[in-house]
Amino acid sequence: MRTIVLAGGSGSRLWPASRRSFPKQFLSLCGEQTMLQATIDRLAGLDNDGMVVICNEEHRFIVAQQAVAMGTNTDAIILEPEGRNTAPAIALAAFEALDGAAGESPLLLVMAADHLIEDVAAFQAAVALAKVQAEAGKLVTFGIVPTSPHTGYGYIQRGVSLDGGAFVVSRFVEKPDLQTAQTYVDEGEYYWNSGMFLFSAQVYLDELKQHRPDIYAACEKAYAGKTRDADFLRLDKEAFAACPDDSIDYAVMEKTDKAAVVPMDAGWSDVGAWSSLWEVGDNDAEGNVLMGDVLTQSTRNSYVRAEHRLVATVGLEDVVVVETTDAxxxxxxxxxxxxxxxxxxxxxxxxxEFLHHRHVYRPWGVYDSIDNGDRYQVKRITVKPGAKLSVQMHHHRAEHWIVVSGTAKVTIGENTIMLTENQSTYIPIGEVHALENPGVIPLELIEVQSGSYLGEDDIVRFEDRYGRA
Structure with a gap:
């Protein structure tokens, strides 16, 4: 069995913490671990033969860094040139799994990187039940035992029972209204649709080819044109761009006669909105979930999250307050x-503000835009030990660098100099330059940009360790 982690979501409903360049699956929302790391961590103890993560190209270094930080190796990180929903993403993972399977078809455990599962033992027990049905050729989905008539989830109705506590899927149901959802909960035959699956790679591809041959053909062509760059697997962009956008539910699960459902009661949430974090959080005596430096007075049943400064509330009820550096x-x-x-x-x-935080993560480190105005911008830059920014130049801006701590190796034109704490240098407009941290501690510096245009797209890269040149 191999695990496929889908990490391509945007998490826009969790703005302002979640941004397009750093969405919710990479955030620590429910503990110290990020949601991606928690997803990987709950695999410990399963009979798992490897892991593949599927993500957007712009998030590739975040995925790699968070996996390495917890001592985990991925078999591959498949980079989608653009999002095409879950049916194509899983097809790519299936082709990759069969590529090195020596004639066998491994089982694929498909999980989202941004879900919360509180009871790991119950989750793993459900996986063990599903494995029996997947080995028998079923496409198994996990149905969450409902705790309320939730109108934000799709539902799965179970049919006749199968061995080991699984059921044939009778039908999939779209998100219902409240009255219909209450009927589903009362009947006891319906489950929330979790979006998690377990099945044979070959069986999934066979069903996809039967029911959506256009998606199958596009993914097959995109995978055939792949290239590998270390752990990253890049697809044929033109072929994948021609692939239709569709979910696994619509493309396969609602059409196949092989669908089965395994009930799971494991404290699951898709963390689809801020109210979800209130529901799963530790409530105080007034029903509040408070994160960070928060003071409340006459506040009830609310979620208040302070990430960088004191947040105080007075006389509020049933509200969500989320503070970040810039919103x-x-x-x-x-x-x-x-x-x-x-x-x-x-x-x-x-x-x-829709795209990125004030803190912007790069493969070499991070920068924080601490001030800006007409024709100037100030950043605090942190470069990891041994890391190097690209050899680059700018058409419209000059830069001043002041080292705060650590050692900087700076190349300007044909000259290379070493700078330490309290030393500085100047890079004129149009000058080719590079910055490197040759030390063993992080390099911190202040960068002052000045010029007629200060956008991040005013960068011409000549050399780059991270494939961005």
């Missing part, structure tokens, strides 16, 4: 699904 969200708890519309507005207005 604050205040919303009625029953309206947090509509946060996505705020993100769409930010995007339409061309504002950076």
């Amino acid at each position: 604050v969200l205040v919303a009625a708890k029953d309206k947090v699904q509509d946060v996505k519309s705020i993100v769409n507005t930010l995007k339409a207005q061309g504002r950076s």
